[in-house]
Amino acid sequence: MNIKNQFTGLNKVIRTTTILISFCCGLVFSSYAEDQTPDLGIDIDLMNFMEETNDSLTSNISLMNRDGALEDVVLLNELFVMLEEHFAEIGDYPEGARLAKKSTTLTAQLNDAITTDNYNNATKLGIELSNACKSCHEKFK
Numbered sequence: 001m002n003i004k005n006q007f008t009g010l011n012k013v014i015r016t017t018t019i020l021i022s023f024c025c026g027l028v029f030s031s032y033a034e035d036q037t038p039d040l041g042i043d044i045d046l047m048n049f050m051e052e053t054n055d056s057l058t059s060n061i062s063l064m065n066r067d068g069a070l071e072d073v074v075l076l077n078e079l080f081v082m083l084e085e086h087f088a089e090i091g092d093y094p095e096g097a098r099l100a101k102k103s104t105t106l107t108a109q110l111n112d113a114i115t116t117d118n119y120n121n122a123t124k125l126g127i128e129l130s131n132a133c134k135s136c137h138e139k140f141k
């Protein structure tokens with residue numbers, strides 16, 4: 001009898017502990033979800049910086065300013081890699097992940113075009129890149 005009571009008592013402690021732990025985890029998960037749901041958690045500073053750099057790239061390509069354009073495109077490439085990682089982290093948005101990856105690829109192709117002084121191709125790729133920004137904004141912004 002005594003032993004049985006002890007077991008029942010122990011079970012209760014375990015049960016209470018389990019409930020408390022689940023409750024705490026629930027809180028952590030729900031606050032995490034709250035941070036993510038209203039938007040995709042995209043860093044606005046990153047986006048504004050992206051816009052500035054993309055504008056600078058467009059003008060440097062039209063001026064055939066090789067060094068300036070290369071600097072911009074290297075920076076944009078890094079920013080898009082970060083955006084790609086962000087979409088991989090949050091998951092569930094394959095179209096966003098695809099557009100981020102596409103943009104990263106375009107910056108690599110832009111780097112090649114500028115390095116080889118192929119400004120016609122760089123202009124075309126620059127337009128494609130701006131279209132990728134627009135596609136993603138139409139879908140998620």
Ligand code: HEC
Nearest residue numbers: 039042044047048050051054096099100132133136140141
């Ligand atoms: C894969 C998706 C994606 C791509 C590609 C993308 N963006 Fe964005 N961008 C977003 C999302 C999502 C927001 C909205 C963020 C928010 O309001 O929380 C945004 C917001 C912005 C903003 C608004 C910031 C503000 O103050 O509200 C600017 C500017 C911007 N992006 C510029 C760009 C430029 C320029 C490019 C391309 C060179 C680009 N973005 C590419 C997803 C993307």
